[in-house]
Amino acid sequence: MSRPAARGGTPRRPARARTTLPPVRYRIITASLLTVAALYFLVPVYWLVVSTTKNSADLFGTFGFWFSAHPHPLDHLADVLTYDHGIYLRWFANSLLYAGIGAVCATLLSAAAGYALAKFPFRGREAVFNLVLAGVLIPGTALALPLYFLFSAMGLADTYWAVIVPSTVSPFGVYLCRIYAAAAVPDSLLEAARIDGAGEARIFAGLGLRLMTPALVTVFLFQFVHIWNNYFLPLVMLSDSDLYPIQLGLTSWTGYADRQPVLYQYTVGGAFLSVLPLMVLMTVLQRYWRTGLTEGSVKA
Template identity: 85%
Template sequence: MSTEVTQQIPADGTPAPGTGASAPRRPGRRRDGRQPPLRYRIITVSLLAVAAVYFLVPVYWLVVSSTKSSSDLFGTFGFWFHDPHPIDYLHRVLTYDDGIYVRWFANSLMYAGVGALAATLLSAAAGYALAKFPFPGREGVFNVILAGVLIPGTALALPLYLLFSEMGLANTYAAVLLPSVVSPFGVYLCRIYAAAAVPDSLLEAARIDGAGEARIFSTLGLRLMTPALVTVFLFQFVHIWNNFFLPLVMLSDSDLYPIQLGLTSWQGYADRQPELYQYTVGGAFLSVLPLMVLMGVLQRYWRTGLTEGSVKA
């Protein structure tokens, strides 16, 4: 004789206590299964729409302006196209002055890519060590690093220039690269994330199995800290890519300029060469493309780490 056991589920969709089942909650609904009031949804969507317009309007203007000549930039409506020739104008940007813009673009990729990668690895190692290895003075070291977050980069540019001049490194690639590999915020973020996302029991199990500390860090620590490392890399990449003051102080050779400094030099000569207005706008449009691509590629790593630590064991 068989007995059927059925679970009683209330009408609101929530399982009965003690059944161990949980109904999936649709996005936008509260835990009780009901949607927020309509006025709250309207306010939320309206605020998000205003924020999206605020951030996207400058990008739209840049796209439209990159298709115009220098005369059309000042003589036509700024938010609509007028006799667009985007391929022709962008080709002129890339070929002007023997392709100097391509060199600036490559310099920026090198500064930002190498600097952000080195800063991420250094921050990961420092944050992991501060989180998982107790040693005398650890909190003091961490407090000094936190103080570094409060110091603006512009305040350090001149002392760095004097130091690099004494070392013979001024007006070289190293003058921009070396300061870029230090990220106090990255160390802070990596320490906080390592303390929360890398369990001590897992590290102890790896040590019992005979793994060395370097192998544990490279195979376990870095993998578990991936969302934090992606965040540090992206923040540092954007910071170096948009950095203007440090290259301005350190560099005098235009062949070493990054994009931001190069475009500023074009704008300075635009009064005597009006076509440089269009080249500056077209170059600015091309300069935002790597950041857009990088954001689109790396955002999936953020999503994988959004729920880290949200489930109680």
């Protein structure tokens, strides 16, 4: 039933819905907590940026949170890249290899396992899922030594495979993909694809992976960061310095820094360079998260 017209024959406009804002004190508290959290994460990065402008003497003899009087960050970073015949570049490439291959394989395996657990009923499905949850609770450091004995018996210790193969398994990724596939992949859409004659592999590759993109990006980022920052597994598995990732290589530099103080500066510069790929990856892939957050917000 339409509203009666106002005087003069002009129809009345519907009243705008009033948005209720929380009290000012709650907004101030929220903004303050977010500011503290942002400072907690950004201050170490700022310190790295400042420290890359200093030489070894300025690193210990000047104020830590302000730039050097004569900053030469590019020269300092060039020294890091050329030290010991460019061993840092070798470590950087190793980290990209470990994290890239491990994250991609872990994402695909998690997507397939999570999709199967969510969309295919079979005997013992919940038992398998509970086993995956148990794997989430086990810390990786508890598995490092058993993995070393296993790979040593197979003759794969002190090789690239000793770090790559364990990195391709992500129980948390399986859990996340199972939860997301159950909510984001409609059964009716899968049935329609089966009626059209599509096979299960084609349905998974053409529909499942596309609908699960936000979850897959999350799994990829989590696994990439985990492998990139992993220290204990390469420490146990590797003895050849040419196979070291960045984290293990920088730690080896700090071990010799007492005899060669310039290694303190190189370690700081190497740590700064090691953060850059994570920043770029987060910036490039965050749009997929925004897309996933808006799914389901529009009524059908």
